[in-house]
Amino acid sequence: MMNKKYAAQEELSVGEVSSRSGLPVSTIHFYESKGLISSQRNNGNHRRYKRGVLRKLAVIKVAQKTGIPLEEIKQAMSQLSNDKTITAEDWNNLAEQWRTDLNKRINQLTRLRDILGSCIGCGCLSVDECKLFNPKDSVAVNGPGAYYLDPNVHLGDE
Template sequence: MAEKKAVDGMRLLSVGEVARRAGVPVSTLHFYEAKGLIASTRNAGNQRRFPALVLRTIAVIKVAQRTGIPLEEIKNAFGRYPPNSKLTAAQWGEMSTAWREDLNARIRTLEALRDSLDDCIGCGCLSLEDCPLRNPEDRLGLEGPGPRVLEAACRGS
């Protein structure tokens, strides 16, 4: 199949070709488009066509999702720039910087959780409510809801 050209000279790809090259199902592309993460145009036969640059956007979305960044945050990051535009190295740097502190906080939380689980499971009681070492008389329950031990570990206290 011959590639079609957009008016501005950008290559246009069918939804199937984008899915194949990006390594995602067509339904994922439809989902991303419905969420406003990517944009397509329609040809005379009302078929979706995506600019080839969408492959880079999808790659960033996939990596960001793997790191736990919510789709809404990804959308907000891309929303600062025109849809289907070729972002500069500086713009990519801005996106990564914006996500860096959030990712660092997630890493600290995961490390604290990992370390807490080792300590807790090591004794065999498996109960933070009744644990005589970590939470005697359920004093953490009096401090409020949520993972008190983990939250304290993340704060460094």
């Protein structure tokens, strides 16, 4: 049931956006400073947000919960007009953009979960050889560090 107070309003104050979105005012201001959302100033120099900002904030919250960095969220959402309310089709397009990356992250986390008890990520952090996952220190050619934690590094026979 829609709250009658907000039903006829085209623009909302930051307090109303906070109340409706469940986000603190400081978070709304932060998102605005990062270019994820925008507002206009009224004659009293107070911020006013279009109603569509509520859906944008919901999308931002969902995307962040899946681990998508704010810069990637900003890039994806920059395709949408600031005045436009995000539609189901818009959401599907955004989700599709993020799906491949999310699948890579899921696979990486699954792999790390499965070796967590027996491996510290290899490169072996000063150990010359890891008989379990890095026999003959084959990952050493990549330099120092925990290379099994980096999804951008190809590790030979994997």
